[in-house]
Amino acid sequence: MEAAIEQDKTKLPIGVFDSGVGGLTVVREIMRQIPNESIVYFGDTARVPYGGKSKETVTKYSRQIVRFLQEQQVKAIVVACNTASAYALEALEEETHLPIIGVVKPGAKTAVETTRNGKIGVIATKGTIRSEIYTQYIQQLNQNAQVVGKACPLFVSLVEEGLLEDPVTEEIAQRYLSGLIDVGIDTLILGCTHYPLIRSTVGKVMGPEVSLVNPAYETAKELKELLEEHHILRSDKPALGTNQYRFFVSDGAGDFQEFANSIFKYGVLSAKEIDIEKY
Amino acid sequence: MEAAIEQDKTKLPIGVFDSGVGGLTVVREIMRQIPNESIVYFGDTARVPYGGKSKETVTKYSRQIVRFLQEQQVKAIVVACNTASAYALEALEEETHLPIIGVVKPGAKTAVETTRNGKIGVIATKGTIRSEIYTQYIQQLNQNAQVVGKACPLFVSLVEEGLLEDPVTEEIAQRYLSGLIDVGIDTLILGCTHYPLIRSTVGKVMGPEVSLVNPAYETAKELKELLEEHHILRSDKPALGTNQYRFFVSDGAGDFQEFANSIFKYGVLSAKEIDIEKY
Numbered sequence: 001m002e003a004a005i006e007q008d009k010t011k012l013p014i015g016v017f018d019s020g021v022g023g024l025t026v027v028r029e030i031m032r033q034i035p036n037e038s039i040v041y042f043g044d045t046a047r048v049p050y051g052g053k054s055k056e057t058v059t060k061y062s063r064q065i066v067r068f069l070q071e072q073q074v075k076a077i078v079v080a081c082n083t084a085s086a087y088a089l090e091a092l093e094e095e096t097h098l099p100i101i102g103v104v105k106p107g108a109k110t111a112v113e114t115t116r117n118g119k120i121g122v123i124a125t126k127g128t129i130r131s132e133i134y135t136q137y138i139q140q141l142n143q144n145a146q147v148v149g150k151a152c153p154l155f156v157s158l159v160e161e162g163l164l165e166d167p168v169t170e171e172i173a174q175r176y177l178s179g180l181i182d183v184g185i186d187t188l189i190l191g192c193t194h195y196p197l198i199r200s201t202v203g204k205v206m207g208p209e210v211s212l213v214n215p216a217y218e219t220a221k222e223l224k225e226l227l228e229e230h231h232i233l234r235s236d237k238p239a240l241g242t243n244q245y246r247f248f249v250s251d252g253a254g255d256f257q258e259f260a261n262s263i264f265k266y267g268v269l270s271a272k273e274i275d276i277e278k279y
Numbered sequence: 280m281e282a283a284i285e286q287d288k289t290k291l292p293i294g295v296f297d298s299g300v301g302g303l304t305v306v307r308e309i310m311r312q313i314p315n316e317s318i319v320y321f322g323d324t325a326r327v328p329y330g331g332k333s334k335e336t337v338t339k340y341s342r343q344i345v346r347f348l349q350e351q352q353v354k355a356i357v358v359a360c361n362t363a364s365a366y367a368l369e370a371l372e373e374e375t376h377l378p379i380i381g382v383v384k385p386g387a388k389t390a391v392e393t394t395r396n397g398k399i400g401v402i403a404t405k406g407t408i409r410s411e412i413y414t415q416y417i418q419q420l421n422q423n424a425q426v427v428g429k430a431c432p433l434f435v436s437l438v439e440e441g442l443l444e445d446p447v448t449e450e451i452a453q454r455y456l457s458g459l460i461d462v463g464i465d466t467l468i469l470g471c472t473h474y475p476l477i478r479s480t481v482g483k484v485m486g487p488e489v490s491l492v493n494p495a496y497e498t499a500k501e502l503k504e505l506l507e508e509h510h511i512l513r514s515d516k517p518a519l520g521t522n523q524y525r526f527f528v529s530d531g532a533g534d535f536q537e538f539a540n541s542i543f544k545y546g547v548l549s550a551k552e553i554d555i556e557k558y
Contacts, residue, residue, distance in 0.1 A: 171450075
């Protein structure tokens with residue numbers, strides 16, 4: 001009997017959420033690495049951005065979203081937002097029985113494995129930097145590592161305005177990143193899910209000797225391990241015609257779809273608006 | 280008896296709200312033009328920005344704020360946010376018995392009085408531009424006026440990052456505004472309450488022959504007239520030691536205060552956080 005229930009569970013979707021569109025870079029990695037899985041994505045577009053908001057507010061919002069995802073019968077949850085991972089993951093772990101994973105820990109782990117000189121930079125939102133969560137995780141793994149954080153609040157707006165490779169984005173990147181270059185970091189964590197979209201500009205400013213870490217990649221990898229551990233990794237492909245990927249937002253489904261399709265090669269066919277404050 | 284009630288009413292504060300800090304440019308004008316008045320300000324910092332959000336969401340948020348301000352016993356309400364004025368003012372007027380005024384109508388009126396060639400530009404958030412509300416008001420006053428709108432979504436982030444006079448802001452302004460220069464407008468409405476803070480950069484790009492209209496100024500003027508009309512304009516100064524100006528936000532009171540004091544010569548002594556979703 002129990003085996004039968006377990007078997008059913010593998011077919012349930014994975015819940016992924018972010019404050020807006022940034023989490024789609026994590027969805028993309030999950031699709032690539034575990035293509036059999038179904039996904040329910042929620043982007044909190046009515047209350048985006050989270051980066052400048054307080055721990056209490058981000059935790060409250062994350063709790064509402066987890067309740068919504070549970071209603072969608074997901075089998076596991078990915079917090080695909082660095083700010084929410086930094087502020088809310090612990091509280092969420094206490095409240096749900098589902099396997100839940102954030103993007104910060106996997107990113108920290110990769111950075112520690114990557115660095116040669118022990119000097120790691122983190123670029124992220126104000127909230128993530130203020131929380132010092134990357135520093136904590138990194139120093140748990142390597143207590144001698146030196147971690148330098150830098151909040152880059154304009155990057156999210158520049159990405160959402162589509163200025164992915166642009167002199168203005170490069171100029172802003174130079175200002176934000178010059179301190180990290182001076183310190184001599186050899187590894188830089190892209191600690192906000194929007195940032196992989198301006199990876200080439202960041203890479204150009206930092207130079208070829210600095211490794212860029214995209215936590216999305218490692219998160220998808222750890223998610224696969226987590227699903228295996230819980231015996232809920234899906235082994236077969238969903239039937240043809242199944243709606244494998246479903247997208248929900250709290251506002252502006254049209255704008256979300258347009259942006260998603262501009263960065264997202266898989267195609268977001270539709271996004272549905274829900275009232276997240278009810279949860 | 281009625282006269283006594285009226286007299287009491289004059290001492291009640293004016294409620295002013297915005298999605299965040301931008302509305303402080305309106306507060307500043309009210310302080311200058313009707314210095315006897317007390318003010319209760321609410322900035323919706325937990326859900327900022329409104330500019331990219333839908334009409335339904337902005338209206339819902341505005342309704343909650345009006346309920347909060349009514350609880351504070353305000354005698355009149357100023358919607359010091361262009362997006363909320365564009366999307367929600369009509370709905371709010373139907374729901375409250377209080378005198379209520381937005382920033383769009385006064386801005387439109389001044390622009391019509393200012394233009395010589397009948398070509399008026401409007402820069403604002405996506406929401407305000409999409410609503411075409413400035414065009415409607417302007418053409419009610421002058422049906423031959425030509426109105427050209429341009430959404431400038433990056434301006435809010437640049438202002439909040441403090442880049443008020445900066446080559447990057449100038450470069451972005453040049454891109455956003457070149458179309459308006461080509462059309463030959465002679466009057467430009469700063470249709471977002473953040474924009475007066477980059478007035479000098481916008482003026483530099485547009486050139487001295489283009490008049491910039493700051494709706495905040497005209498809104499304070501119309502507010503005074505509205506209070507007179509309703510016999511609720513305050514004639515005496517609040518007693519020394521009275522807390523004449525009170526500030527509320529939905530998140531990050533510390534950040535709000537810091538930003539407010541950086542742009543605001545009057546000094547925001549304290550800001551209090553409230554849970555706006557309860558209203």
